[in-house]
Amino acid sequence: DTAVSQTPKYLVTQMGNDKSIKCEQNLGHDTMYWYKQDSKKFLKIMFSYNNKELIINETVPNRFSPKSPDKAHLNLHINSLELGDSAVYFCASSQDGTGSSPLHFGNGTRLTVT
Amino acid sequence: SQQGEEDPQALSIQEGENATMNCSYKTSINNLQWYRQNSGRGLVHLILIRSNEREKHSGRLRVTLDTSKKSSSLLITASRAADTASYFCATALIQGAQKLVFGQGTRLTINP
Numbered sequence: 409d410t411a412v413s414q415t416p417k418y419l420v421t422q423m424g425n426d427k428s429i430k431c432e433q434n435l436g437h438d439t440m441y442w443y444k445q446d447s448k449k450f451l452k453i454m455f456s457y458n459n460k461e462l463i464i465n466e467t468v469p470n471r472f473s474p475k476s477p478d479k480a481h482l483n484l485h486i487n488s489l490e491l492g493d494s495a496v497y498f499c500a501s502s503q504d505g506t507g508s509s510p511l512h513f514g515n516g517t518r519l520t521v522t
Numbered sequence: 523s524q525q526g527e528e529d530p531q532a533l534s535i536q537e538g539e540n541a542t543m544n545c546s547y548k549t550s551i552n553n554l555q556w557y558r559q560n561s562g563r564g565l566v567h568l569i570l571i572r573s574n575e576r577e578k579h580s581g582r583l584r585v586t587l588d589t590s591k592k593s594s595s596l597l598i599t600a601s602r603a604a605d606t607a608s609y610f611c612a613t614a615l616i617q618g619a620q621k622l623v624f625g626q627g628t629r630l631t632i633n634p
Contacts, residue, residue: 412564439620443624448558448626449608449626449627450624450626450628451565451610451624451627452624453622453623454623455619458618463620464620464621466621484632494591498564498565500564500565500593505620507552507553507614507615507620507621507622508553508570508614510553510567510570511555511562511565511567511612511622512567513555513561513562513565513566514564515563516562516563516564
């Protein structure tokens with residue numbers, strides 16, 4: 409199936425831990441994103457990469473570090489997790505990063521920090 | 523305040539009725555996109571309308587764009603139970619179009 413897939417779907421962890429979320433797309437897209445959706449459904453961009461190059465970094469704490477080993481993968485590593493990091497994190501991709509092509513989203517990773 | 527704001531925040535109608543959701547934004551856009559999110563799933567792209575377009579159709583969906591009022595509407599005709607979802611508008615700004623800015627969505631419930 410052609411898709412954006414992210415793992416894990418659920419992640420429950422304690423404050424202070426470090427965790428990673430993985431994302432892969434097999435759509436051949438050049439641009440990948442991480443979005444965060446809070447409890448009020450507000451969706452905010454965190455990062456975007458185009459062909460492994462960081463394009464957007466939206467004032468995200470440096471505890472969050474994206475890594476793109478190739479243009480089909482964009483992983484998100486989070487250090488020293490805090491309660492406020494609890495949210496649903498979505499990976500997405502688009503054909504190009506111009507904003508003129510639609511985004512394809514993964515099904516999200518629900519992160520709960522206790 | 524947000525670039526894109528949907529109105530209403532929640533809408534509940536009977537199956538078969540039409541549903542209209544509105545989106546307002548603040549700064550000039552390159553295009554505006556509508557997405558649907560089913561519970562527990564990712565967003566799915568529905569339709570993209572460019573700043574020089576006024577109306578676009580896709581199946582039972584009709585999107586309008588009024589750049590003078592900085593607003594857009596999404597009309598779903600002959601609603602079905604499967605249309606129950608949250609609907610988001612997203613704007614691609616002229617400055618910084620690489621970044622789609624999403625509103626908080628309209629929660630649509632279709633009652634059988």
